[in-house]
Amino acid sequence: QLQLQESGPGLVKPSETLSLTCTVSGGSISSSTYYWGWIRQPPGKGLEWIGSMYYSGTTYYNPSLKSRVTISADTSKNQFSLKLSSLTAADTSVYYCARSNGPSAFIDYWGQGTLVTVSS
């Protein structure tokens, strides 16, 4: 059974860079079938797709966040990561890592999510 688990700080200061890691078990991020991405959800609000990556290293970013987002992978650890820079309070959200079968596709597996609060 595929499992995804997010890890990273729960509190980050404004203007700093958020770094989150997703550890995948029960499957390989080097699979040619799937894409691995990040979605966020502000408390009490809806969902926003941040971006995704393919095992080859090709990345796809939300145009509204593109200048601040980097998604990368460490295949030796079966992990992929999110970096989001220049944080503001508006970036406070639950961040989910996820699997899809395309850069624009439905999500069939989600991590449990991790709450990140941006505050001084």
Place this chain on the structure above:
Amino acid sequence: EIVMTQSPVTLSVSPGERATLSCRASQSVYSNLAWYQQKPGQAPRLLIYGASTRATGIPARFSGSGSGTEFTLTISSLQSEDFAVYYCQQYNNWPSFGQGTKLEIK
């Protein structure tokens, strides 16, 4: 950007009754639409993709229909575990989600 609009925002239905949730796209997404269920403190769960295909393990009481810009999720006989927030998502262009419909017990 394709804007997804769900209605109603809140739907009150009694257990055993049918629930019908709507989702409208600002432009055609063909059949590139998914539905998710989210319970408090949990990640969303995929219910439907391709507008009408149930995901693995999803009960037959959940059904999806529609194409183009108008979509519907129907839950034929509500069970207690079905009360949750439901989101639609288009994946024809850059993925975008609706704002959600909260299905509550009447």
